[in-house]
Amino acid sequence: MKSRKKKAGAIALALAVLTAFGTSSAERVDMTLDEGIRLALENNYSIEESGADLDSAYWSLREARRNGGPKVNWTSTAYRVGGKAYEGWNHNGLYGNQFSFSMPIYSGGRVENGIKAAEMGLSGAELEYERTKQNIRNTVSGDYYYILKCRSEVEVYQESVNNLQAHLDNVNAKLRAGVVAQKDVLSSEVSLAEEKQKLVTAVNDYHVAVATFNNDVGLPMETETNPREQLEYEKYAFTLPECDEYAKLHRPDLFQKEFNLRQKKAEMEAAKSGMRPKLDAGVSRNIGGSSAFKTDSVTSDSWTAGVALSWDIFDSGITSAQVNKKKAAVHRAEAELKDKLNNVRLEVRTAYLNMQAAEENIGTMREALEKAQEDYRIEVVRYNAGVGTNLEVMDAQDKLVSAKGDFINALYKYNYSRASLDTAMGVPVDLDVTPYRQTLENSEKKGE
Template sequence: MNRALLLLSTAMLAGCSMAPKDVRPAAPVPPSWPTGDSYLRESEAGLPALNWRDVFRDARLQTLIAQALANNRDLRVAAANIAAARAQYQIQRGAQLPQVDANLGITERRGNGTNIGNGAIPGNGNTGGNTGGNVSGGGNVGGGLRTNYSTQLGITGFELDLFGRLASLTRAQQNSYFATEAGARATRLTLVGDIATAWLTYASDASLLEVAQQTAKSAEDSVRLTRARLEGGIAPRTDLRQAEQTLATAQNDVARQTAALAQDVNALRLLAGSEIDPALLPASIEQAAPSVAAVPAGLDSSILLRRPDVVQAEYQLRAANAQIGAARAALFPRISLTTVLGFASTALSSLFDGDAFTWQAGGNAAYSIFRGGAARANVRLTEAQQQAAVASYERAIQTAFRDVANALATRGTIDAQLRATQLQADAAADSYKLATARYRGGIDTFLQSLDAQRSLYTAQRQLVTVQLTAATNRVNLYRSLGGDSQLEATVQGPQAARGAGTPANPGG
């Protein structure tokens, strides 16, 4: 009865924890997105589940993203980091369980011819408090060989976790593991956004190359016409030189944009982690931009709690909280138990018989009387680290809120900017057409035609830039919101380690 009560009290003490209760700080951001002249009004609704296939609808871009998710080297590094963090968690968890060792030994000894009668030669050793056995025998050794067999099964290094020190360390390592997994999901989210941005950049550079080529062709016609007018005595040499300047500028842009396209392919190849099919590349920004859809409306700011970097910061906060419990428990004594069961005999056939069996059990309690205040200082250290983790968690939420707010600010005005730029480009094209006709009719000077051509070239390039900005804004909004359901579904690591009762979604 007394033994049962002792075991029950020991089990109850082993389940206690000195870690403070996990309390998530209130989100230091407004409950809804900003609204006003530069923001689109967003209705508040439940948290949606984003899906990159719903945002990036072009089949070619989807193929590139899937290729990158399978082959990107940064993701492979992240996967290795997850495996390492999982192993560290398992190592720490193993410290809570008894260590069981077994060994089998054989020893031969040559006698010196002494008659030892029927007495016993006891043998009892202790190596690290874990080994031992009795050696028995009798008779006249007579200078012959004496063989001793032994086997042992021992429980070593088992610490009674009365104050939850090992449990707190395990919980801290588990949350560090979850934080590593969340960081890997952030890498995936970034990769998807980078692939989409690089694909759109290629489309933009392809459009800029086409504009430069068209301008160069138009400039060649102007040079040819101006040279003919100069030779006919109608136009001055200055007109020819100005036309040649415009041609040289366009040719320079053609060469620069050609190099930019090659660099864009190199960037996509690096992100994808392998060679890419040229058929997956877009022909122009006009073709690529509409394929990037806007994220669904009706999002409130609590969706940011699903962002991978915010989830990572929360797990790091939980790990710091558990470290406080471990530091507090370290102020109390550590109690360790050892036991060993063994058999020893001079005859292999009688190894497991009768008196060959031996056993040994022991306990140890250790407590540091004086460490110069180091233990209490360690508690203060972990408390300070926990406060830093709280601030980091709040900063992660504030940063996420700022990213989304900036993306929404651009989204609220980019359509008006795009319409204005399109009107400007259309007007510049018509102006250039009229100026060229008036110059050829001898009504206007060549300078007016040349200015109209330059204005058209600038307007066309600006239109491409704004189209790229509008498309990448939708990519940035997707990336800022985070919480892609498909990216979360690809991560299975934490499910195997959530036996300690950690919720699957800390930010939900």
């Protein structure tokens, strides 16, 4: 209970220092990490950019599907005429209207593969949208943990300043009693000044961290955001092979690369349609005469209905060049997929090993901190008893501050690495990638 009261008192004291360095007119907001992530997902511009790409992919699919549907066209003409061919006409105008209906029956695979490519593109855009959210969550988590780190460091330096001030008061009292030399006072004053400088730097780092967090979540930068949580250690339950396997099954950008590969293959097949015949059905009606929608010109009064077959037997190699261009895009997509798979494995391993190292350091630094606290307590007692030196107290104080900083840094790196590991594994924000993975697996079974 006493340790909790001391911790609460230190936090309150540090917050008082932060307030003194802050802007009193700024709005104060208490926030958890989950609240910050939710706010960022609502306000971050990267979400809007990715959302616009998703809308574009949706309308591309709509366009591709409509390419296989019927088309109705109306063409109207109006001309002023003259010459011997029109001698004897009572009017000097010629009007015409053509109404046509057409629909592709066989496009050589252009329409079907165009639809397939657009479907792959839409699935890829949906997965990329989810990945954008995961990256934003990772950024906000890193910002939040860095605020906690900076705030903890402010608390450490504030406590150190208080300890050094109390020690300086004690040294001055001993000087007045003639027990110590003047140099003890001077060295204590120098140490106090240096620690105050570190406190000012720590406070500034805290404000910069808050401003960065505010910018990423969409709050005004001058907002005094106060995290409700503390840096803590929570054991991670999964092994590296389990994390690696999870990433293979859940990374949305990994599946996005696979959909991109299938999209490029479909585009290549659509390009091959230029080598095949096309068959279209059509109906047309023509009317024309001396006024709009009048049919007093026999040569302009006609209708047609039937089918049209066309085949570009030779196009100077244009289609072949287009197909080869699409083949190159397929090879690139294959390389991108392999590269993404390697990067995913590397990201998972890197984040996991960093987390593991930070976890080991937490235990080591906790022991070092306990020893540094005890050493400082002993040196203060020895100095007060007249058997220790001022230099020994200053040295113990420096080691205590350093041990606290190392412990805080280990906690920060552990939490940051854990958040990075979640991102590397593809832990979802909103989208379940299972249906997309099943779609890819089914297409592989069909040999597509």
